[in-house]
Amino acid sequence: MADQGRWRSDLESGLRAASRAVAVPPAPDLTGAVRQRLETDARRRRHLPTLGSGRSHRRLVWRAALVGLVTIGVLLIATPQGRAAITGVLRFAGVELRQGRGPAPAHGRRASLPGEQRTTLAQARHLASFPILVPAALGRPDEVAVGDRGRVVSLIYTRTPHGLLRLDEFAGHLDALVFEKFIAFGHVTRVRVSGSTGLWLTGPHELVYINDAGIPVSASARMTTGNTLIWGTGRVALRLEGRVGKAAALAIASSAR
Amino acid sequence: MRRAIDDAEAVARARGGDLDAYAVLVARYTVRAHRAAFLLGAGEEADDVVQESFVKAFRHLDRFRVGEPFGPWLLRIVANETRNLTRSRRRRAALALRLATAPPGGVAADGPAAEVLAAERRARLVAAVNGLPTRQRQVLVCRYFLDLSEAETAQVLAWPLGSVKSSTSRALNRLRGLFVPDEQDRVANG
Numbered sequence: 001m002a003d004q005g006r007w008r009s010d011l012e013s014g015l016r017a018a019s020r021a022v023a024v025p026p027a028p029d030l031t032g033a034v035r036q037r038l039e040t041d042a043r044r045r046r047h048l049p050t051l052g053s054g055r056s057h058r059r060l061v062w063r064a065a066l067v068g069l070v071t072i073g074v075l076l077i078a079t080p081q082g083r084a085a086i087t088g089v090l091r092f093a094g095v096e097l098r099q100g101r102g103p104a105p106a107h108g109r110r111a112s113l114p115g116e117q118r119t120t121l122a123q124a125r126h127l128a129s130f131p132i133l134v135p136a137a138l139g140r141p142d143e144v145a146v147g148d149r150g151r152v153v154s155l156i157y158t159r160t161p162h163g164l165l166r167l168d169e170f171a172g173h174l175d176a177l178v179f180e181k182f183i184a185f186g187h188v189t190r191v192r193v194s195g196s197t198g199l200w201l202t203g204p205h206e207l208v209y210i211n212d213a214g215i216p217v218s219a220s221a222r223m224t225t226g227n228t229l230i231w232g233t234g235r236v237a238l239r240l241e242g243r244v245g246k247a248a249a250l251a252i253a254s255s256a257r
Numbered sequence: 258m259r260r261a262i263d264d265a266e267a268v269a270r271a272r273g274g275d276l277d278a279y280a281v282l283v284a285r286y287t288v289r290a291h292r293a294a295f296l297l298g299a300g301e302e303a304d305d306v307v308q309e310s311f312v313k314a315f316r317h318l319d320r321f322r323v324g325e326p327f328g329p330w331l332l333r334i335v336a337n338e339t340r341n342l343t344r345s346r347r348r349r350a351a352l353a354l355r356l357a358t359a360p361p362g363g364v365a366a367d368g369p370a371a372e373v374l375a376a377e378r379r380a381r382l383v384a385a386v387n388g389l390p391t392r393q394r395q396v397l398v399c400r401y402f403l404d405l406s407e408a409e410t411a412q413v414l415a416w417p418l419g420s421v422k423s424s425t426s427r428a429l430n431r432l433r434g435l436f437v438p439d440e441q442d443r444v445a446n447g
Contacts, residue, residue, distance in 0.1 A: 015401035018379040027291035031280045034311045
């Protein structure tokens with residue numbers, strides 16, 4: 001029995017020693033993200049009674065189901081089928097996609113990014129922390145705007161065959177949430193852009209800018225126009241928005257230099 | 258400067274809707290929760306699992322019994338979320354644990370021979386843990402990788418205490434044949 005105890009305690013200390021050497025990635029700072037989720041919850045709960053009790057109950061049940069699906073949503077988009085319904089939150093190239101309603105878009109005034117100002121392409125290149133890409137298919141933009149101290153640069157094309165097009169660019173780090181999108185089922189398709197993954201979103205959706213403290217800026221909330229293509233190059237994340245078809249959007253994206 | 262509040266006070270305030278108090282708990286337990294999620298099989302999705310777990314824990318704070326430790330209570334939610342994730346992946350909790358060792362030919366090779374041997378032994382042991390059935394691996398992760406007691410492991414995995422004991426014994430027995438204890442360790446520890 002003494003031997004029995006001996007091998008077991010040897011093995012146990014061996015396991016404890018091995019555990020200290022197991023590679024675990026660094027833990028993220030989640031205080032901001034968790035707080036944001038809980039604040040959104042609290043806001044939604046305050047709105048529920050106006051829907052009537054029966055309906056609010058159904059909504060609560062629906063939301064509970066949705067929460068359980070969050071991680072599945074991430075996995076579905078990673079499947080090779082190409083088409084995937086987003087059933088929760090998906091983080092992609094600095095953009096967070098969520099199903100459900102977002103903050104109400106600003107009414108009666110133009111939505112804008114914090115400190116947004118018109119500038120020139122050269123000046124924008126000077127202000128931005130990332131290389132600004134220009135699609136050869138569109139050429140030089142008609143207007144350039146810089147927002148939030150160079151965190152976002154928008155190239156605006158007013159006269160294209162597709163009408164008004166807007167190309168937002170931001171430092172494409174996967175962890176930094178820059179825009180939050182609120183989308184419905186089935187409106188997102190996975191696409192390939194220059195050999196890497198992109199997302200094609202059909203139809204308007206709510207868009208809100210998240211500042212570098214992780215807080216949604218409600219003055220920036222608006223409905224998008226037409227369709228949106230999101231892709232990234234590793235250093236830069238881009239979103240092209242306008243009444244443009246998928247093939248044309250992909251051609252524009254792949255010409256970005 | 259803000260006064261540090263203990264877990265019980267933070268929970269009590271968070272129950273009343275104080276998000277600042279809850280942020281204290283989130284900051285305090287993120288590393289542990291993340292390690293647990295990662296080691297129990299969430300892998301790269303550990304961040305999402307932990308975020309989701311904190312949100313759920315907040316919603317269920319009314320079920321938390323005053324006076325019980327917050328850590329194991331939270332880890333039970335983390336373990337459950339991880340299980341949901343691995344189930345949805347339709348594959349076993351296939352996290353291949355890896356050792357954070359220096360690359361071959363690097364520091365380890367130049368170090369003392371005993372250190373190299375110890376590293377090899379750890380690598381064999383981790384490989385053996387990887388090869389165990391899911392339940393046995395989970396129980397070993399809780400007991401020895403997360404340093405939980407048998408009672409805490411039972412709470413986190415939502416198993417009866419007897420199952421924790423028997424699964425631990427079965428897992429250790431399976432590893433016994435694969436693990437040759439190091440004589441130097443024996444002398445040093447014994």
